[in-house]
Amino acid sequence: MRIIAHLDMDAFFAAIEERDNPRFRGMPIAVGSDPKGGQGRGVVATANYKAREYGIHSALPISKAWQFSEEARQRGKPAVIFLPPNFERYTEASEHIMKIIRAHASLVEQASVDEAYVDLSFSGSFAKAEKICRAIKEEIQAKEKVTASVGIGPNKLIAKIASGFQKPDGLTIVEEGNAEAFLEPMSVRAIPGIGPKTELLFTARGAKTVRDLKKFSREELVELTGKWGAELYEKIRARDETPVVEEYEVKSIGEQETFAEDTKSAELIFERLSMMCKNIMARLAGDGFRTFKTVVITVRFTGFETKTRTHTFSNPQRTAKALQTEAFRLILPFLDARENPKGKLIRLIGVRIEKLG
Numbered sequence: 535m536r537i538i539a540h541l542d543m544d545a546f547f548a549a550i551e552e553r554d555n556p557r558f559r560g561m562p563i564a565v566g567s568d569p570k571g572g573q574g575r576g577v578v579a580t581a582n583y584k585a586r587e588y589g590i591h592s593a594l595p596i597s598k599a600w601q602f603s604e605e606a607r608q609r610g611k612p613a614v615i616f617l618p619p620n621f622e623r624y625t626e627a628s629e630h631i632m633k634i635i636r637a638h639a640s641l642v643e644q645a646s647v648d649e650a651y652v653d654l655s656f657s658g659s660f661a662k663a664e665k666i667c668r669a670i671k672e673e674i675q676a677k678e679k680v681t682a683s684v685g686i687g688p689n690k691l692i693a694k695i696a697s698g699f700q701k702p703d704g705l706t707i708v709e710e711g712n713a714e715a716f717l718e719p720m721s722v723r724a725i726p727g728i729g730p731k732t733e734l735l736f737t738a739r740g741a742k743t744v745r746d747l748k749k750f751s752r753e754e755l756v757e758l759t760g761k762w763g764a765e766l767y768e769k770i771r772a773r774d775e776t777p778v779v780e781e782y783e784v785k786s787i788g789e790q791e792t793f794a795e796d797t798k799s800a801e802l803i804f805e806r807l808s809m810m811c812k813n814i815m816a817r818l819a820g821d822g823f824r825t826f827k828t829v830v831i832t833v834r835f836t837g838f839e840t841k842t843r844t845h846t847f848s849n850p851q852r853t854a855k856a857l858q859t860e861a862f863r864l865i866l867p868f869l870d871a872r873e874n875p876k877g878k879l880i881r882l883i884g885v886r887i888e889k890l891g
């Protein structure tokens with residue numbers, strides 16, 4: 535019998551900030567871009583649960599988050615504390631947490647900085663798997679002072695959905711016999727891979743819940759969503775054979791930033807770029823890698839025209855300096871007549887590394 539757990543840290547970045555800054559405890563916190571008094575233009579990375587009560591969630595434009603905070607303040611509630619992300623601290627905590635998990639099980643797949651799948655088939659029963667997961671949760675809480683939510687299921691798909699079922703600090707167990715019934719009443723969006731576009735496609739055909747999706751044949755799902763439809767046909771029936779794999783397959787690590795005002799200032803662009811390069815290298819180490827071979831930069835002009843440039847080194851690179859030098863070299867033509875003859879202003883820049891080793 536397969537027994538898989540999915541562990542997901544609760545509002546991770548915000549939880550670390552709350553932990554490390556006792557004066558913020560119990561306050562609404564949003565980690566992300568600078569809101570600049572409502573004029574900021576990036577997004578929220580993570581909001582804690584207090585901030586979520588104001589309608590703030592990850593990927594929300596930071597200006598909206600600011601607006602929600604102001605509205606709450608006018609109702610006599612505390613204003614949101616906006617903080618810039620500190621990836622070095624998050625990856626450090628993440629490393630500690632992964633170590634705790636690995637002490638309880640040998641087959642662990644880190645799925646992101648704050649998520650992991652754990653193969654608990656060796657435990658032999660859901661009751662024993664639950665015990666292990668409670669021990670992991672307690673140890674994380676005791677040592678790292680943050681909470682995790684866990685889902686236990688017969689496969690990765692069910693475990694993942696179950697971990698989000700009772701957040702924060704939750705533990706949800708879905709045994710194989712109940713897995714299909716567990717999914718049926720859920721919105722189609724509960725299935726990983728169904729985004730807003732696919733959801734629209736289904737609602738237009740009268741399918742809102744996972745149960746509704748079952749009226750489509752495998753062929754119809756393929757017709758509607760492409761090749762992936764065959765996998766989807768299995769997923770909505772709670773079937774998923776994907777194994778838990780040791781290596782954390784990060785394909786790339788990147789950051790981007792929208793400027794407060796569209797700009798041509800080389801000084802500002804280089805300053806932000808070098809900050810991003812540092813953050814990326816910290817995250818690279820946190821994800822258990824040392825080297826990269828490919829650098830990709832993104833430039834978005836006023837009006838949203840977006841360009842990318844890529845360079846792949848012949849040898850693996852391991853320093854922030856190498857990354858920064860290459861990123862500067864790639865972006866430079868966009869600041870002069872070579873790639874920007876009309877002198878357009880730049881709205882956003884991004885850096886990404888690939889081919890990690």
Ligand SMILES: [Mg+2]
Pocket residue numbers: 542543544545546648
């Ligand atoms: Mg999380």
